[in-house]
Amino acid sequence: MRKNKLGVVSKIYLALIFLFLYIPIGVMIFMSFNSGRNVTVWKGFSLKWYDALFKSKELMSALGNTLLIAVLASLLATVLGTAAAIGIQNFKNKPRAVIQNISNLPIISPDIVMGVSLMLLFSFLGVLFHFQMGFVTVLLSHICFCVPFVVLNVTPRLRRMDRNIYDAALDLGCNQWQAFYKVVLHELSPGIFSGMLISFTYSMDDVVITHFTRGVKFHNLSTRIFEMLRKEVRPTVNALSALLFVTILLILVLINVYERRAEKRAAKR
């Protein structure tokens, strides 16, 4: 396609879209420095809501839970999903299609339906085995919606992989585990990595499924924000959003810069 310079109209259009995307976030961050209690009326500059945020045990432990769940869910989902993708590949066409379709169900079904259905399952099992919903049920639910993304990311890599290199590794004296570890996992690693990254971000972002499977006592950041928004809103929420936004921005910019450097290095070779 021809890469000619964009016209003025195009540039204005993109600028308007960017404004639409960033004005709400900008206003929200601006209000986090408000010294008043109200999130709309500006009363002067203050950092007290940041102070309040770091002193809030509720929010800090919720943040800890969010990170813990995201790390565990993405790791476990990656193991389960990678193994599954390799196994599924060995089925014949028809059963493979059936398994893949069932695997995609959590992606296509609405979050709320999945949340509600898992809640039904866990409350039923809870009565049967005398347990209550909490950390474990939230973790299990997060794994549920993460695994399909891992399978979807690993499968294309697996299809492109030359099966002979595994046999070659065996012929050259690797045992099955070494061949698997050194050859197969190495070949699949970009797919595994992007599956894990997607899992992590989905787990961090989830509200609905956590809301239905958390039981009574367990809270993560999403469910705390959920409660705060329903009750009285204080600028602590703004301070929290501002910090999250800056963290995400930094991580994404760093990843982007790193990728570009890698591309440049690859181009030089």
Add this chain to the structure above:
Amino acid sequence: MKSKKLSIPYILWMLVFTMIPIVMIGLTAFRDKSGAFSPEPMMKAFGTEYRGVLLHSLWIALLSTAICLLLAYPVAYLLTRMKPSTQNTVQLIIMIPMWMNFLLRIYAWKILLQKDGALDMALSLLGIHGTYIGNTAAVVVGMVYEYLPFMVLPIFTVMSKIDGNLIEAAQDLGSNDFAVFRKVIFPLSIPGVISGITMVFVPSASTFLVAEHLGGIDDKMIGDVIDQIFLTDQNVGSALSMILMILILVFLIIMNLFGDEEAIA
């Protein structure tokens, strides 16, 4: 490596955490509170009380999807005409808000649109007064904000894969820019449009909390209703979930007839 064994844990997992929960929703939807078989929850779910909510949800989702498409299509097209490095940056700019928590994005709009909020203040200076929150338009704006990147990315992905030779051929054969767009780029971008529509419509039809925080009393959506009713009546809640699920499946099947499945993944 060549055995199916590695997939056994996941197959068992899907049985317990995907299949059984769906069956449970189905079973709960056809039972009354005592646990006996009864068509009553389904009858209730189809009754007038919820029909309006369901239609309103679909209407909001349709409107949001249409606006997303109108806004996103030019963005995707402009993206294809940029240098690769600019493409990356612009894509990043569009994606960053998506990485914020879903609730915080709604909250951001809530403070922006509130009475005496930033928008109200700015427009008051110009002498315009009005309420911007608590109506269907606010819900649609929130929805568009939540899901716009889901529309931009698939359309851009498909468009950027269009063979440049086709465009050159069209130009050589005397097409001007508009004709190239109408006869080559637009038809070839349809699969992206279809997966974009799917990725926006499905979550916006079933979402909850957006309407609760940005909409008025009449702007209840099916997701909000399912959330509330599950506290008191799991049977009707399951029946509503089943109806929602079936509607979404029907929608996906229709969309699949238009486009090929590959583009969605």
